Amino acid sequence: MMRINRLLQIYEMSQILKIVFFILMTVISFDGIIANDELGGLIVLPKVIREAEEKVSESIVTIEGFGGILDSAIKGDGKVKSSVQGFSKPGEGPTTGIILDKEGHIVTSTFNFINKPKIITVTLKNGKKYKAQLLGRDFTRKICVLKINLNDEVLKVPEFISAKNVKVGQWAISVGVGFGGVENSISLGLISGKNRIFGKAIQTDANISPANYGGALMDVEGRIIGVCTPLSPVSAELLAGAEWYDSGIGFVIPLADITDILDTLKNNIDIQIGKIGIHPRVDRKDSKIVIIDLVFPDSPSEKAGLISGDIIVSIENIKVESMFRLEQILGRFESGKTVSIEILRGKDTKTVSVTLATGSDAFKLEPEKPIEKKKDLPNE
Amino acid sequence: MKIFLLLFFLLYIEMLGVASEDNIFHQAIENAQKRTVKIYGGAIGEEHGYASGIIVSSDGQILTTTGMFLSSKALRVTLSDGKVYTASVLKRDRSKQLALLKVNAETPNFFNFNLSIECKKGDWVLAVANPFKVADGTEELSVNLGVISMKTELAVKRRSQEIDFEGQAILIDAITGNPGSQGGALVGIDGNLIGMIGKVLEDKGTNTRINYAIPIASLAEFLLQSEDVKVKQTAVVYLGIQLFKIGGNKAPAFIDRVDLGSPGFLAGLKKDDLIVSIADKKIFNCGDFDKAVKELEANVKVQVLIKRKEDFYKVDIIPTNLELEVEDDDENK
Numbered sequence: 001m002m003r004i005n006r007l008l009q010i011y012e013m014s015q016i017l018k019i020v021f022f023i024l025m026t027v028i029s030f031d032g033i034i035a036n037d038e039l040g041g042l043i044v045l046p047k048v049i050r051e052a053e054e055k056v057s058e059s060i061v062t063i064e065g066f067g068g069i070l071d072s073a074i075k076g077d078g079k080v081k082s083s084v085q086g087f088s089k090p091g092e093g094p095t096t097g098i099i100l101d102k103e104g105h106i107v108t109s110t111f112n113f114i115n116k117p118k119i120i121t122v123t124l125k126n127g128k129k130y131k132a133q134l135l136g137r138d139f140t141r142k143i144c145v146l147k148i149n150l151n152d153e154v155l156k157v158p159e160f161i162s163a164k165n166v167k168v169g170q171w172a173i174s175v176g177v178g179f180g181g182v183e184n185s186i187s188l189g190l191i192s193g194k195n196r197i198f199g200k201a202i203q204t205d206a207n208i209s210p211a212n213y214g215g216a217l218m219d220v221e222g223r224i225i226g227v228c229t230p231l232s233p234v235s236a237e238l239l240a241g242a243e244w245y246d247s248g249i250g251f252v253i254p255l256a257d258i259t260d261i262l263d264t265l266k267n268n269i270d271i272q273i274g275k276i277g278i279h280p281r282v283d284r285k286d287s288k289i290v291i292i293d294l295v296f297p298d299s300p301s302e303k304a305g306l307i308s309g310d311i312i313v314s315i316e317n318i319k320v321e322s323m324f325r326l327e328q329i330l331g332r333f334e335s336g337k338t339v340s341i342e343i344l345r346g347k348d349t350k351t352v353s354v355t356l357a358t359g360s361d362a363f364k365l366e367p368e369k370p371i372e373k374k375k376d377l378p379n380e
Numbered sequence: 381m382k383i384f385l386l387l388f389f390l391l392y393i394e395m396l397g398v399a400s401e402d403n404i405f406h407q408a409i410e411n412a413q414k415r416t417v418k419i420y421g422g423a424i425g426e427e428h429g430y431a432s433g434i435i436v437s438s439d440g441q442i443l444t445t446t447g448m449f450l451s452s453k454a455l456r457v458t459l460s461d462g463k464v465y466t467a468s469v470l471k472r473d474r475s476k477q478l479a480l481l482k483v484n485a486e487t488p489n490f491f492n493f494n495l496s497i498e499c500k501k502g503d504w505v506l507a508v509a510n511p512f513k514v515a516d517g518t519e520e521l522s523v524n525l526g527v528i529s530m531k532t533e534l535a536v537k538r539r540s541q542e543i544d545f546e547g548q549a550i551l552i553d554a555i556t557g558n559p560g561s562q563g564g565a566l567v568g569i570d571g572n573l574i575g576m577i578g579k580v581l582e583d584k585g586t587n588t589r590i591n592y593a594i595p596i597a598s599l600a601e602f603l604l605q606s607e608d609v610k611v612k613q614t615a616v617v618y619l620g621i622q623l624f625k626i627g628g629n630k631a632p633a634f635i636d637r638v639d640l641g642s643p644g645f646l647a648g649l650k651k652d653d654l655i656v657s658i659a660d661k662k663i664f665n666c667g668d669f670d671k672a673v674k675e676l677e678a679n680v681k682v683q684v685l686i687k688r689k690e691d692f693y694k695v696d697i698i699p700t701n702l703e704l705e706v707e708d709d710d711e712n713k
Contacts, residue, residue, distance in 0.1 A: 047502070094585060178585055207553045210586035246588065
């Protein structure tokens with residue numbers, strides 16, 4: 001009997017020693033344990049996520065549209081008008097926006113305004129509702145800026161982090177109010193890739209869907225990386241990319257890196273994909289050589305003096321080595337921007353500056369006819 | 381302070397006995413897989429004839445969702461050891477979307493209901509289920525890792541049909557909105573049951589499939605319920621109006637027929653009147669009308685705004701009481 005008691009005592013002692021050992025180990029290895037220790041890191045993560053969400057919470061707003069295509073589908077005569085094709089009811093519920101500055105500018109996704117609502121309201125986390133004005137839209141990034149007129153309200157501007165400081169593989173949390181319209185729902189994932197969609201977007205495997213289009217993707221410290229929006233590498237259509245919702249492939253537009261774009265949007269100027277107005281082809285013998293097949297009349301290329309047969313060597317010092325590369329490079333620039341294009345004509349290399357135009361301006365089939373001067377009526 | 385927190389966490393891991401494992405989720409997954417089953421039943425059209433279920437007692441009681449698969453006479457359950465049993469339905473509740481099955485087998489491994497545990501937004505969750513019936517026989521069920529997105533009330537639909545779902549739901553960011561996942565287990569990092577994965581449903585606001593679980597509080601409530609609840613509506617008021625519903629729920633709320641002597645008839649409603657609002661609630665379509673009617677109380681006067689030709693009329697209607705049998709569209713389709 002005594003021996004059993006003794007054994008039990010030894011066992012208890014060993015347990016206590018084990019705990020003491022743990023305490024010692026913990027104190028010794030405390031530095032950076034949260035960051036580096038896999039077990040510790042994973043277990044504290046839920047708490048870290050909640051803190052990050054709390055930090056940005058007040059900077060996330062609810063956007064609602066009233067009187068759009070779908071609301072007004074039933075006209076006075078009782079006849080139902082057709083609704084938007086494809087998605088049966090895109091962006092009909094409450095959607096998300098991020099506060100950009102203290103002046104009341106809010107950034108969101110253009111997906112939320114497919115219905116073209118007549119009245120847009122923005123509700124802050126404190127419950128105050130404001131009527132908002134839709135300013136510029138960027139069709140290349142599918143984002144837009146709203147403005148609310150504040151009285152005495154002081155908005156909480158979130159902290160933004162540049163894409164340069166974001167690493168592939170780091171944690172990312174998407175936030176949006178699409179489920180219910182008040183509380184933020186969150187999704188956890190990783191940064192999967194950078195420089196996606198012509199270098200404009202960051203890719204994540206956190207769930208991105210209509211529940212958080214217009215919402216934020218943030219890091220674990222509650223710094224906003226970008227705004228969630230449907231994007232597709234193969235199509236620039238308004239709804240393209242939305243079919244990939246919750247698929248593990250989601251895109252966000254980094255905000256800290258496009259202050260110039262945001263300023264343009266704040267000034268109520270739309271941004272479109274820039275076109276140079278050529279029809280390119282590859283050389284029959286070498287598919288790495290891209291040749292101008294046709295220059296559209298009155299296009300930026302014609303104005304810059306490019307002619308059919310010119311070989312495009314590089315754009316903005318980036319070598320053009322395939323047709324795909326040409327599209328990829330040009331996809332980075334918006335209408336209105338000026339790019340330098342190096343061409344090879346015969347044996348001469350030449351560099352020209354081309355100011356990009358919108359699609360409708362760059363691809364005219366006929367040159368615009370000069371307006372005929374009105375002849376003065378002969379005096380009688 | 382941080383040191384103490386850390387200490388707590390480390391001791392916590394030690395207590396779970398997973399410190400030696402190379403994966404902190406391992407134990408929780410293994411426990412859940414032993415307690416979750418594969419269910420096979422009937423399939424009609426696009427309704428899939430399979431699901432998952434969780435074992436809730438030692439004598440073979442299994443909790444799952446309601447659905448088409450239950451209607452089969454050959455309802456089969458495959459336990460984690462690969463043995464197949466015929467199951468019978470003990471009870472079901474359509475509003476909670478839950479059903480209790482029974483197999484004649486000893487099930488020593490079952491989920492304990494610890495109602496004191498409260499899960500929070502951001503907590504890790506593991507979904508253990510059989511989506512697309514990829515696992516068969518003794519094969520282990522699929523596991524998805526995610527976090528809790530939020531806890532909320534649901535406003536959902538299945539295809540074009542709107543569904544009333546009672547109580548709270550736990551939205552998660554693991555993708556579980558797939559056929560076969562319904563009835564699966566949602567457990568925390570410590571292996572405790574948090575909820576049961578729900579059916580494939582769409583959110584009404586976002587028109588996207590939602591990934592959600594029914595919390596254990598609702599599961600426990602259902603298990604304690606003595607009766608088989610088939611009809612979910614407690615009180616239905618009678619207006620005596622039938623709408624022109626050929627265009628479905630999205631069609632404008634035109635009156636097609638008014639029953640003689642009904643509250644609607646007494647108020648002076650006529651065929652082809654358009655219902656604009658009920659008790660100041662705007663009625664855009666037939667679906668809105670159905671919803672508004674559900675909220676009415678019998679013998680309480682309510683103001684209805686109608687449009688007849690080019691004029692608007694305000695009429696007062698006093699709905700009467702009427703118990704209506706609501707057909708169970710899950711099973712009687």
